[in-house]
Amino acid sequence: MIAVPVLAQSFGFVQPAIAAAAGAAALVPIVIHLLNRRRHRRVVWAAMAFLLAATRQSRRRLFVEQWLLLALRVALIGLGVAAAGRPFLSSAGGVAGERARARRVFVLDDSLSMQTRAGGDETRFDAALGRIRALLPGFGENDVFHLVTTSAGGGAASREGVGVLAFEDRLRQVRPTYLAADWEAALSSAWDLTADASILKANTTVYVVSDFARADWEAAEIGGQALNEARRLAGEVDLVLIPAAERGSSNTAVCRLTSLTPLTATGFPTRIEAEVVNYGVRAARDVSVHVTDRERRLLTFEFESVPAGGSASQDGFITFHEAGTHGLRAELAGAAGGALAADDQAFLSVEVIRQAPVLLVDGDPGVDRMDGHAGYVQKALSPADESSVGSGVFDPKVVSDSELPAESLRDYAVIVLCNVGRLPEREWRRLAEYVGAGGGLLVFAGDQVSVEHYNRHGAGTEPAILPGTLGDAVRPAGGEEGWTTMTLAEPVHPLVAEFASLRDSGLFSARVERYLPIVPAADGSRVVLKYLTGDPALVIQSVGRGTSAMFTTSANMEWTNFPAKGDFVSVVVEAVSMLCGRPGSHRTVETGSSIVEPIEPQDVDLPVRLIAPSGGTLAGSVAQGADGSLTFRAGPAADPGIYRFQSGERSLDFAVNVPARESDPGVTEAAVVAERTGGLARVLEDEAESGAGQGRTAQATELNLTVLLIVLGLLLVEPILAGAASGGRDGAASG
């Protein structure tokens, strides 16, 4: 929209492009006139004296008529096209007379931070509603109101415009949420509403009512997107910022509850960590956090002091004795939480397994366990005696490569290939499907491995389940007999992070006499360990939803003495744990996220329920993915807490946390936000301000009808004038 100031008023067009076209169109009669003058014909004439005499008599009248006609045609076409550009006349100061119909778009911040209590019982959200209600009496009866909320991407907006009474009803119904503010989406929704041309943008005011949380408006990325939208709005319409928060609130929150143990099994301790953040101006002292599982307290963290503006974390061990998911709740004890209650607790869903089944495929089985290639791996995963197999985290099973086709791969958390030479093509396809669906694959090299076969079926197909292309076995040149050792690749991978400070570890002293050089795949592979020769020793990569890893030396003592080192156990256990993929990690989400759970095909007909923390049921549905997998999806989850998924005998706990950034009670001054919009937005601190509710261009009037009436009038006049200016004068003269 463009507007040209004329004294106290301004004139503009809703569709400036059409207005520009009108200007061009208005030139058409002039161009035709000039072309006609250039395209005249020549006539030799004898009775010139009479012609000149006639011209002398008519010169003045002809001049007036012709230019008047030209001006009329210019005006006719120009105004006709300009009317389509929707001209308007607005008055910044307001003019006497009936108030123009205005659009009021309220962008109401209903994010979690608006539940912060500034003092007393009133929350920021209550204050925001109060400020909106205080504005309503000053608005016109015919004004149109829209409500856009910042949660759910503005999806909670009442997009259709309503009158003031209906708008008040909507204000009574709207509630604060536990969601993060999505300012970009909310302001974009407001922009879309202003684009509705039924009301002039000059008569549109967008009110942003918020606490202007620091986390939203000062975080570089989030604030940047929001500010971009705000600048776009302020450039077109009247953007009014209405702050609804008082400074000085303090808040302490449990911002994180996590499990540091990748795979949790019954009877084995799981390391749980809680982090507390203090947004106050003073250190929080003697903060207790209770961790409970279904109202049963499992752990208590005692924080002697949490620094002002800082955080503190503690971890402890919990041993679960029941398999299945456990919904843990970490809650601040007492009234330590401060101004915002919802973030005084955090939730974690932990999947506890009895054992993780691991299939070890030995390509060269020996007479006894340690003669083969899988023996050391089996021992590492299940260090107990043969008699106590089944009591560890992992339940390894060793088969020969010829027995692999008889195994159902889905029954195993991880499959380990140890010196397996060749596999039928069908088995490679099964392995690829297994990994793609979320399984873990660990491959050890050995003298049986056919490099060409592995590269063709493991690296040369799509998807490639090997993390690189193998070369022929090499014997490194080092030492008297030729060997090398391993070291950590940079950057250090979490899988071996604990070895970074253990330079005399067996991992680094183990001799490797032979290995298969590998060129890691360019896409998504990562080197974890490497030899001193520079060639990778352990490479991992993600394949679909699963992970594969390649150890380029043998799993037994043929090529290396690493299996004899104690650290072999740690590396193998960590690797297999990582390949297990943290089962159940998808069950801890934030508010606003959907709850998603894979469904086994045999369970598709079972009734599924998702019970919210409030006890109500959350609707969901089962859908089939492109790969044929079935997935239950419900939500988004609006409230924090433990949600229970039930399908037949299966019961799973989902943990839903509030967005951590909403815990910060800090705010940005609305004036600062306004300044960041380039000064285009204005701040309304007090409803009593003059013209506060009116908007700065509340008296714009569309001139379409007026212009069209003028065009109609000109259309009536033009033939008369044209007739008078040409042959039609005969009739006029006779009359």
Added chain:
Amino acid sequence: MTTETGAGYRKFLDPTVLSRIGGLELRARLIVEGYFTGLHHSPYRGLSVEYADHRQYVQGDDIRHIDWKVFGRTDKYYIKEYEQETNLTCLLVVDTSESMSFRSASSPWSKHEYATSLAASLAYLSLQQGDAVGLALFDAGLGEFVRPSNASTQWKTVIQELEGKAKGAKTSLAAVLDDLAERLPRRTLVFIVSDFLDDVASTLRGLRHLRYRRHEVVACHLWDRAELTFDLSGPTMFEGLEGTGRLLTEPRTLRERYLAEVERFRSQLQSGCSRMMIDYVSFDTSTAMDVALSAYLASRATRMRRRTARGMTGG
């Protein structure tokens, strides 16, 4: 048969047909013969003979002159009486100024072509009747002048002079008429064939001078049809003849006033002629030639009647 022949000749009075016939001499002959063949009941017989009246047959009259048609109607013998004019002098004054070269797109020929054809026809007709014919061509001044004569070579002389083209000079009719008035020694029937595009007052002064010298004057005012209708439209650049300048205009916007100016000019000239007992004939180049010839004959007859009247009153 007679009618067919007359219709065949009649077409030679149509300017559109005549314009396609080359040679002024042939054209003039065709016009005159066509004119009289079209009349077909004409009493015209021989040279310089004019029918005058009927009278009752008396003994001794030549029976060849009995009008048998009258006898058939009345059972009485009537004798046709003829007069022979032997001393009529006719001067054809033809305008050859640049304006006479004007020819509109719809006109079969220019005003000059029409004027010369008309003059040649009149000359032929006059010579056929034994009248003396002279010719004067003019533009800004008097040009070629052929003294009136009824010699057998006069026709060729007149045609030769008429076959010249229109000149590129302005019309200055008043001076020419003054000059002619002084040159003509005896009473003469003066045919002025012109578009008269000159100052009306001075033109009338010149005519008055001729009349003062007791010459009979016939003013043949020539127009192009387009000059009278001015039925043009669209942006037009008018380029005036005789150095009258240029004008770019939309003709429709000027038509009314232009036609008013034309009418005013014509009425001034016509009324001036009328006051001086001058026959004024206005026609355009698409008008059939018989109009002009009729004008000539009517004028001649009027003159003869006057002469007769004068003879009767004077004994």
